[in-house]
């Protein structure tokens with residue numbers, strides 16, 4: 001799973017009160033601002049749990065997370081661009097391709113992705129490898145060969161929507177529900193289609209790309225950026241509850257990360273570009289039955305986003321070198 005453009009600050013330390021101050025109306029007191037009253041606590045660990053209580057409870061009981069810069073833990077993108085297509089491409093292909101992948105345009109991935117490799121290696125039908133995302137461009141990033149996998153990103157018809165009345169309604173409604181920009185779909189639709197697909201087709205590998213954390217940040221709506229994280233926490237709880245109820249999935253591996261960070265300062269937190277300091281910093285959460293580490297984790301050397309695809313291969317028992325010898329090595333978990 002990815003949460004688009006979530007900074008390490010909000011992930012590990014909760015709300016950034018300096019940013020909240022910049023959003024105050026004239027005469028409005030910080031102590032009365034709803035973001036402050038709902039999410040402030042002087043302790044950063046309590047603060048972050050006010051936003052994502054379920055996520056942090058799972059990190060304590062079943063998972064681990066790297067990237068807390070204030071603890072000297074480092075996870076970064078390898079690509080120099082620090083925006084979405086290069087970030088997702090690095091995650092999906094295991095390599096940063098700075099020259100070939102240098103825009104957010106709707107162009108097909110020039111490189112094979114981990115989704116296509118897994119499908120081929122395990123000789124799976126397309127329902128068994130699925131990518132759902134709120135950002136439409138993700139459908140181009142997820143495949144080199146269009147139609148290789150179940151690919152449902154942005155406002156796109158979910159092809160199995162006729163199997164369930166509720167999903168059929170959501171499928172119709174997504175096209176009548178306007179978002180900030182053309183190529184977006186609300187995360188609630190993405191999540192529900194993904195959940196239905198998971199329960200109905202039991203994929204071996206599934207990706208869910210949530211996007212609203214980034215959209216609201218670009219709009220300068222810090223309150224809704226935080227709300228989008230709260231909504232993700234509910235989605236994660238729903239997903240986790242299903243996985244734990246399933247014999248097939250209760251020991252599955254879950255990776256959660258982001259495609260880029262954002263600016264560190266109150267003046268550039270909305271942005272993420274090659275020249276924005278802070279936007280190179282990301283984070284990585286891992287839940288795996290093979291990993292005993294719990295809570296926060298400080299790797300010996302920085303982890304890069306280009307190590308995620310080989311980690312996925314390894315978790316599925318596949319030889320990542322057969323995919324691409326040049327990709328980042330699996331994360332030492």
Ligand SMILES: [Zn+2]
Pocket residue numbers: 004005083084085087214259260
């Ligand atoms: Zn992004």
